[in-house]
Every structure is written in structure tokens, then in C-alpha cells.
Amino acid sequence: ADPVLKFLDIVRAALGAPITITSGWRCPAHNATTPGAAQNSLHLRGRAADISAANMEDLAAIVRRLAALPDICPGELQIKRGYIHIGYK
Numbered sequence: 326a327d328p329v330l331k332f333l334d335i336v337r338a339a340l341g342a343p344i345t346i347t348s349g350w351r352c353p354a355h356n357a358t359t360p361g362a363a364q365n366s367l368h369l370r371g372r373a374a375d376i377s378a379a380n381m382e383d384l385a386a387i388v389r390r391l392a393a394l395p396d397i398c399p400g401e402l403q404i405k406r407g408y409i410h411i412g413y414k
Contacts, residue, residue, distance in 0.1 A: 373412035
């Protein structure tokens with residue numbers, strides 16, 4: 326299974342509430358206009374997602390705990406204001 330989807334499914338189940346994918350795969354043109362996006366973003370290869378939820382504090386706590394598990398640890402994890410970025414290289 327795709328590691329991004331696997332991680333998101335586990336996060337959603339652990340949170341017990343919906344999560345919103347605010348950014349998934351991006352075409353090069355969209356990525357170029359996304360503030361702060363890396364030129365070689367994992368979003369360009371469908372290997373990253375930005376997520377949010379109604380309770381961002383709980384979401385961040387769950388993501389931090391899950392990201393420490395070796396079997397599902399994302400290569401990139403950034404907890405920002407309003408969203409969380411996860412990516413797999």
C-alpha cells in the first residue's frame with residue numbers, strides 16, 4: 326500500500342475524527358505558485374500530503390507519536406500553523 330495513504334488512514338483512525346487533506350499531489354505549475362513549496366517537492370510525485378483537522382492539537386500529538394514508529398515513519402514531518410506536512414522519499 327502507498328505509505329502516505331497508510332499513514333493517513335492510521336492517523337484518521339487514531340484521531341477518531343475526519344482529517345482534511347489540504348494539499349496532495351501537485352502539478353508543476355501549481356507547485357510553482359504554492360508559497361513555501363520546495364522546487365523538488367514530494368507533492369510533485371504524490372509522495373506527500375498536508376492535512377488538518379478540527380482539533381489540530383490532538384492531530385499534532387497523534388502524528389508525533391505515530392511518526393516515531395519505524396514501520397510508518399515519514400521521511401518529512403513538519404507541524405505548521407494550520408496544517409501538518411508529511412512526506413515519504
